[in-house]
Amino acid sequence: MARSVGHPMTAQSEPAVPAVPADDFTAARAVLAEEREELVSRIASLSRDVDVIIEASQDVSTDDEHDPDGATIAYERAQVAALLDQARSHLADCEVAEERLAAGTYGVCERCGGTIGAARLEARPAARTCISCAAARRG
Numbered sequence: 001m002a003r004s005v006g007h008p009m010t011a012q013s014e015p016a017v018p019a020v021p022a023d024d025f026t027a028a029r030a031v032l033a034e035e036r037e038e039l040v041s042r043i044a045s046l047s048r049d050v051d052v053i054i055e056a057s058q059d060v061s062t063d064d065e066h067d068p069d070g071a072t073i074a075y076e077r078a079q080v081a082a083l084l085d086q087a088r089s090h091l092a093d094c095e096v097a098e099e100r101l102a103a104g105t106y107g108v109c110e111r112c113g114g115t116i117g118a119a120r121l122e123a124r125p126a127a128r129t130c131i132s133c134a135a136a137r138r139g
């Protein structure tokens with residue numbers, strides 16, 4: 001086993017390769033496909049949770065409307081509904097990103113038409129806007 005200590009740059013002297021491949025979003029495609037699959041199953045399981053909570057609330061609220069469990073269930077239901085909304089909108093973003101990959105417009109900011117940074121796409125492959133537009137919208 002060769003131990004590489006010290007001079008990692010000496011082995012090869014190839015011309016500088018751009019750190020980011022220009023039009024190749026293979027990694028993003030893979031991540032998006034994976035994320036989409038995960039979201040689809042998360043949405044399915046959250047939907048089941050909602051059903052269970054609704055069933056539970058029907059059991060509880062029959063005779064005592066001051067039952068503290070009623071409030072807990074309403075809270076839980078709101079929590080799960082929020083998670084479900086979040087997952088659904090993220091899924092929509094993933095689908096849009098995949099459509100844009102197919103259309104060749106992936107990596108272009110929806111708002112300003114500028115390039116979305118590679119680091120941002122790596123962190124959020126479904127990002128639809130560049131980091132400054134995202135910051136502007138938030139602020």
Ligand SMILES: [Zn+2]
Pocket residue numbers: 109110111112113114129130131132133134
């Ligand atoms: Zn922008």
